[in-house]
Amino acid sequence: MKYSIPRGTFDILPNTSYKWTYLMDSFRSFASSFGYREISTPIFEVSGLFERSSGESSDVVQKEMYRFTDRKNREFALRPEGTAPVVRSYVENHLDVLASRTKLFYLGPMFRYDRPQAGRYRQFYQYGIEFIGSDNPYYDAEVIAVLMLWLGSLGLKNLRLELNSVGCPNCSAEYDKALQDYFKPLLPQLCPDCNKRFSLKPRRLLDCKVPSCKALRGGAPLQKDYLDQPCKEHFDQVCGQLTAMQIPFTLNPSIVRGLDYYTNTAFEVIYDGLGAQNSLAGGGRYNGLIEQIGGKSMPAIGFAGGFERLLLALEAEGIELTAEPKPLMYLICLGEQARTGVANYLNALRSKGIYVDYDPDKNSLKAQFKAADASGASYAIIVGESEIAAGTLNLKNLASGEQISLPLDDGTALLGLLGID
RNA sequence: GUGGGUGUAGUUCAAUGGCAGAGCACCGGAUUGUGGUUCCGGGCGUUGUGGGUUCGACUCCCAUCACCCACCCCA
Numbered sequence: 001m002k003y004s005i006p007r008g009t010f011d012i013l014p015n016t017s018y019k020w021t022y023l024m025d026s027f028r029s030f031a032s033s034f035g036y037r038e039i040s041t042p043i044f045e046v047s048g049l050f051e052r053s054s055g056e057s058s059d060v061v062q063k064e065m066y067r068f069t070d071r072k073n074r075e076f077a078l079r080p081e082g083t084a085p086v087v088r089s090y091v092e093n094h095l096d097v098l099a100s101r102t103k104l105f106y107l108g109p110m111f112r113y114d115r116p117q118a119g120r121y122r123q124f125y126q127y128g129i130e131f132i133g134s135d136n137p138y139y140d141a142e143v144i145a146v147l148m149l150w151l152g153s154l155g156l157k158n159l160r161l162e163l164n165s166v167g168c169p170n171c172s173a174e175y176d177k178a179l180q181d182y183f184k185p186l187l188p189q190l191c192p193d194c195n196k197r198f199s200l201k202p203r204r205l206l207d208c209k210v211p212s213c214k215a216l217r218g219g220a221p222l223q224k225d226y227l228d229q230p231c232k233e234h235f236d237q238v239c240g241q242l243t244a245m246q247i248p249f250t251l252n253p254s255i256v257r258g259l260d261y262y263t264n265t266a267f268e269v270i271y272d273g274l275g276a277q278n279s280l281a282g283g284g285r286y287n288g289l290i291e292q293i294g295g296k297s298m299p300a301i302g303f304a305g306g307f308e309r310l311l312l313a314l315e316a317e318g319i320e321l322t323a324e325p326k327p328l329m330y331l332i333c334l335g336e337q338a339r340t341g342v343a344n345y346l347n348a349l350r351s352k353g354i355y356v357d358y359d360p361d362k363n364s365l366k367a368q369f370k371a372a373d374a375s376g377a378s379y380a381i382i383v384g385e386s387e388i389a390a391g392t393l394n395l396k397n398l399a400s401g402e403q404i405s406l407p408l409d410d411g412t413a414l415l416g417l418l419g420i421d
Numbered sequence: 422g423u424g425g426g427u428g429u430a431g432u433u434c435a436a437u438g439g440c441a442g443a444g445c446a447c448c449g450g451a452u453u454g455u456g457g458u459u460c461c462g463g464g465c466g467u468u469g470u471g472g473g474u475u476c477g478a479c480u481c482c483c484a485u486c487a488c489c490c491a492c493c494c495c496a
Contacts, residue, residue, distance in 0.1 A: 004486095004487080007486095007487075007488095058494095059493080059494050059495085060494080060495080063422075063494095064494080064495090081495095081496085110496075112494090112495080112496090114493090114494070114495080115422075115423090115492095115493085115494095116488085116489090117489085117490070117491075117492095118489075118490065118491090119495095119496080120494085120495075120496080121496095124496060125496090126496060127496095128496090193492090193493075209492080209493095210492095257495095259495095275490075275491085276490080276491065276492085276493095277494095277495070277496080279495065279496065280496075281496065282495080282496070304496060305496060306495090306496030307496085308496075309496060310496090332454095332455085332456095334453070334454060335453085363453055364450095364453045365453060365454055365455060365456085366450095366451095366453080366455085366456070367449090367453085368453095368455095368456085369455065369456030369457080370456065370457075371456095372456070372457095373456060373457050374457090380455085380456080382454080382455075384454060385454095386454090394455090396455075396456090398456075398457085401455090401456090403455085
């Protein structure tokens, strides 16, 4: 019986896994220097956590969650996003008592039952940070800065940061009403999806892609005209902070985050040229979420980004962050006696962190040299019967062809020569 | 969930209803003690799967599965 991988998932094979490792390490160290510390939560949680936080009506909850019950009929879901679990952990472990400001980052797989597409998978990997504990607009800018500066540090150029404020529960309700007033007479001309959006999430009317719908929203009321005074001030200050940090952004009034918990600042990083799924990362403020999940009221802001799309973007710009690891040396043996005599030496080098390639099934000198070249090794170590007898080895520089003789010791002679200790 | 496209060797692709092939990769060899180039040799693969039409199907039809792309949604 042959098995195949579940739809919408992928294996990270050795020929690309090193890129993933590099990116993850890079994110870890970048976030760390801004004071964020790693948190890891389970891959599944009680379903109610996501229903309450993301919103019962959100697509993620309605049709994209992988749900299951365990033997005692408890209802769980594979996590579709990272913020709710982090906040759950924050509340459950009383991190708010330990410090008034909490800076967290996370990495890991998320799960959504979507139709797979370019840049969209059913199991996908996200990186993200969450800042909890202050409504200071500086932190909005800091969170965005971590994201933009990190992406910039990888060498990406064609990025666009789009910014909006979705207001607080008070003023956003008023805005929704204004939108409905505007669109109500236009309903017969709008697409069926927009007709659903009208009552469910009026804001979604603003980012429909149907041309006829696009044409009708020219005179729609703008969010910024409906922000109340505190929300407006907050947003202005966020913009000011970003400008001071020299992080370019564009205002986009139609940015609507898909999950219900967002308040005030909402942003998205767009990378054109990835196909339809052009959102590299997104996030925003969620001042009401912590209380909603059972903690005490705490302002917070965060973002999440997708590794798959990031890798696509890097590839699109031809950016090679790191090369596939290659062996430093290739061990060539002639004869059984040499193989036996060199086994311990091979282990000694490898134990000291030297990547040495070796294949005991290849016999001819020619085949072993071919393998050494193919492996990309810089040096060949050549040992035959006469070397064993003399207690020496030959070290050959594969690029220059230069060859010298060294003692077959515990590796110190070789490592010393190469300046590795 | 809806629509369009595509499934042939490890891979990239040929084969117009009439014998399933090539490049690359891989393995072996050209006096098992000095490589990369070159040369020679090495492929019966359920043509994604299951049905159907036909004397005959990789080719046409139906179904199904998978992948790609788009809608939707979002990372």
